[in-house]
Amino acid sequence: MHPKTTRGFVYLNVTQFLGAANDNILKQLLVFGLAMGGIWEGILGPGGQAWASLCLAVPFVMLSGFAGQFADKYSKQQVSIVTKWSEIAIALIAIWGLWMQNVWLVLLALVTIATQSTFFSPAKFGMLPEIVSSEKLSRANGTVNMFTYFAIILGSAVGGPRYECYIGTYGDAMRWAPGIIILLVGVLGTAAAHGIPSLTAQNPEKPISYALVAGYIKTWTSTRSTPLRSVLIAWTLFYMIIGGVAVLILPDYKEILGISYLQASLLMALLGISIGVGDYAAGALSGHAVRPGLTLYGSVANIVAYLALGLAPPSFALVTGLLACGGFMCGFVMVPLQTMVQHLAEDSDRGQVFASARSAGNRRSTRMVQSPCSRLPHRRLRVQPE
Numbered sequence: 001m002h003p004k005t006t007r008g009f010v011y012l013n014v015t016q017f018l019g020a021a022n023d024n025i026l027k028q029l030l031v032f033g034l035a036m037g038g039i040w041e042g043i044l045g046p047g048g049q050a051w052a053s054l055c056l057a058v059p060f061v062m063l064s065g066f067a068g069q070f071a072d073k074y075s076k077q078q079v080s081i082v083t084k085w086s087e088i089a090i091a092l093i094a095i096w097g098l099w100m101q102n103v104w105l106v107l108l109a110l111v112t113i114a115t116q117s118t119f120f121s122p123a124k125f126g127m128l129p130e131i132v133s134s135e136k137l138s139r140a141n142g143t144v145n146m147f148t149y150f151a152i153i154l155g156s157a158v159g160g161p162r163y164e165c166y167i168g169t170y171g172d173a174m175r176w177a178p179g180i181i182i183l184l185v186g187v188l189g190t191a192a193a194h195g196i197p198s199l200t201a202q203n204p205e206k207p208i209s210y211a212l213v214a215g216y217i218k219t220w221t222s223t224r225s226t227p228l229r230s231v232l233i234a235w236t237l238f239y240m241i242i243g244g245v246a247v248l249i250l251p252d253y254k255e256i257l258g259i260s261y262l263q264a265s266l267l268m269a270l271l272g273i274s275i276g277v278g279d280y281a282a283g284a285l286s287g288h289a290v291r292p293g294l295t296l297y298g299s300v301a302n303i304v305a306y307l308a309l310g311l312a313p314p315s316f317a318l319v320t321g322l323l324a325c326g327g328f329m330c331g332f333v334m335v336p337l338q339t340m341v342q343h344l345a346e347d348s349d350r351g352q353v354f355a356s357a358r359s360a361g362n363r364r365s366t367r368m369v370q371s372p373c374s375r376l377p378h379r380r381l382r383v384q385p386e
Helices: 003-034 050-073 076-100 103-131 134-166 177-193 214-222 227-257 261-286 293-311 316-344 350-359
Strands: none
Touching: 003 050, 003 076, 003 103, 003 134, 003 177, 050 076, 050 103, 050 350, 076 103, 076 177, 103 134, 103 316, 103 350, 134 177, 134 261, 134 316, 214 227, 227 261, 227 316, 261 293, 261 316, 293 316, 316 350
16 A cells, blocks of 8 residues: 555544544433433433434434535545534534533534534545555455444543533533543544545536435435445345344343443443454455455344344343354444445445445446456456355
8 A cells, every 4th residue: 555545544544533432422421411310311301312312313314315425526535624624613512512501502512513424424435445445445444444433432431431520520620621522532633634635526517416315316226226236225224224223222231131331331332342343354354355245144143143132041241242243243244335335336426325325325326247246347356256
């Protein structure tokens, strides 16, 4: 890998890591504040802490198809820089809301930081083929995913101590600390974004459609009878069924296993760590090729692990082991699918295709190939048969 692209990949990882951490620091502050015993308990009704998760999820689902257009029309590096600068402004809103103890301002900050992440995501994944050579792309995806999950875990872990600072556990003088941490992380992420190498806009003549769902519809219809359609379906099903179910059932294990809140949190952290490690392992195992067959192994392993979770007797050790195995094998599904989307999508539409794929699938990606496992004619990509 050329030194310039190596440096750009490092800066991209740092930028992504800090952004994901910031999202989750702010989210956890809200979760603790809205939960039973929190300073905003009852303001949003029973179970109000769920609103924190919705504030992160809804902008991503609603705006991804729209946001992806900007990653194609403009330089992905410039899109990244603009979105990271907006994170600093959002951090100032968060500081204001936290200092005033105004939950609505903090919710506003969370919604806007989720929107900022929605615009950054297609630029981040779409630029990987532009700064990393084809034979390194599987490993690059594994590395980016690993750091993303580690950032989520770190951000969630930091949220608890920051909340204790906020409510005065360490003295009223520390009430400003959580907001300053968010601002500092935002500044560092913005500085890292400036280290990403300059990139050329792939589709500068692309018109921007302001119909929020148009991107999803165009992506879905334009991929008809292409291997990309199959990849998008597989991606969507994996995240909706496997990923979603796994995350939703974890909180219930506190009652099922009779464990503490700390142990329940450790289960979530374990799942994130194992997914991150699995992503990296899948990228390393792929070597200089894309190995679509890994998705089969990963899917079967996930089905077995989660089926065992439902049938096995309640045991903390057993649940821990099965979650670790299932999480690790998630990487064997995610990395090949992610890399195939990057290769099968046209350069001019990759950002929007990626945005649609990540939220749930733009313009045409009509370069036809024989099958997902065949050699892609327009890229120097070696697909390793299983």
